[in-house]
Amino acid sequence: MAAYAADLLSDTLTRPTAAMRAAMAGADVGDDVFGEDPTVSALEERVAALLGHEAGLFSPTGSLANQLGVRLHVAPGQELVADQQAHVLRAELGAAAAFSGITSRSWPSERGLLDPAGPMSLVTTGVGPYQVETALVVVENTHNFGGGTVQPIEAICEVRSATEHLGVAMHLDGARLWNAHVASGVPLAAYGEQFDTVSVCLSKGLGAPVGSVLVGSAERMGEARVWRKRYGAGMRQVGILAAAGLYALDHHLERLSDDHARAARFAAACAESAPGSVEPGTVQTNIVVLDVGVVGWDAPHFVASLLDDGIRTYAVGPGRVRAVWHLDVDDAGTTRAIDATTRLLAKRSD
Template sequence: MRIDLRSDTVTKPTKGMLEAMFTAEVGDDVYKEDPTVNELERRLADLFGKDEALFFPTGSMANQTALKLHTNPGEQVICDKYAHIYNYEGGGASFNSGISCKLIDGDRGMFNANQVVAAINPPDFYHSPLTSLVEVENTTNKGGGACWDFEELKQIRKICDNHNLGYHLDGARLWNALVNTNESPQDYGQLFDTISVCLSKGLGCPMGSVLIGDKELMEGAIRVRKILGGGMRQIGYVAAAGLYALDHHVDRLAEDHHKAKEIGKILEQMSIIKKVEPIETNIIIFELESHVDETEFLRQLSDHDIHIIGMGSNKLRMVTHLDYTDEMHERLLDILDQF
């Protein structure tokens, strides 16, 4: 039995999702004539209380488009040092938009309003880049699936308003945060100018992300998507997977969170584990004791057909997901317990 906990991106479509995909009504989305894509975009715009939404093949492309919409070349975006847009999008901020990142030394990928104020460059000081955007990520990937305090996000919104800054949310795992907290999509829609949400992680779709935002900003989104090579044709087959996931795969995310916390409890009891980061959602980040060889630890897990991610410096990551079954879970707990 292969147990793959490298990421929640490794899932495959369920039978119900495949049926929805095979029976989807499609058209040419470049001409905006794919009814299933149009339905998905309308549904997500309405869900977040925004004017418009646009389907993208990847979350990175959706985020990169948002950066382009909010900024001009030579300007700067404020984000955490762990931010996906800085660490895992191939340097796209500089390559695609000609902007730089002002990195905040936050806590598990999260920062506070005072840190934002301190990071803003004086607009009349022409020696430094003009600050034009604040970007946050919820949940935080490198922060171990941590969920932002919504009150802090509201305080940052006030800072953005006071300094005429854009506010973008990388919501790759926002669905996990919503299931774990009391906030609603409408709450986030009222707070952020643009939001990217991923369909191919916790929701289990084979691909796809959607950028959601206010009309004034989103008017240029389809042009940027085209420039980045994201114009697609009969993509309704994939959009149908997104619609199915919204109906069937959101509430079940709580199961992934529960399993992640159970794994964390076992890890905390193991003498070779130095630290387990707090677990709120479906990501478990833990650190081995200094005398333990990370490569050997990964090899021993692999011998049991268990696959996780090594992050370097003796830190490792597991991510629970739709295809991680109860049977797999019990087997993993047994093996860790016997380590």
């Protein structure tokens, strides 16, 4: 495996620690398709309780947890609406359309930040056989492509109260809800109660090798269990994986604030070196999106040049480069990343 001075490609890169591996090796297991894996059940119950919901369902990926949530609320031919940079629209490879016959529309946003006017300009109900009926609003918190943006709870509540009486459901893509909670101090359940279903990932900042959990009512999770099996993701002795998630909740949740502090330090240094490349006040969690176009770079060249210095990042647009902090990047790695990035920002592309 390549060794980097700092690997900022994604927070999905983390490798399980020795203590996490020990917890996995010692897990009590059973056949989860028969509902007999005690460690999976413990994880599902724990995450559901944290988010203030009745029941949970373990899923191998965040994409599947989202797609199960979407499937529960939207019938074929109906639509979901989401921010135009939402993972569910940009990075799940058309799954809602391909698997479930669902159409989608999107609203524009700055940094993925939720403005209730966005979804409410799209939501369409009671239009009989003439127009597509909106069945679901999807909100992403934190917002990945938006740069780790934390959604204000007030905006979420406003969308909820506007959609509830229309019979339009809400699903939260909470792959990084843990980061939103740690950054904002808003309790997980306060986010959770505004949504009919919530998906959370254990395999991002929390550092588990795999795993997501979908939560909702017991009835909906029963239905999602059927769809999970139908999609081929009924799993057997996966307590061995769920144990990593339980370990991560015990040991890796509070430390997310370290990732946030390192990302903020990086953003401040970049802004000083190249004003306009990033607004430090907008860096709320573990993700920094740099506008390298303001200093004449295009993103793929910037990413390639950083790689020569052992710093791995990701081009998220023609002039935009993303860097993500996680369990495997420490203060020294952050300093190396700052040195290499500010040097490049100060030097225009040739």
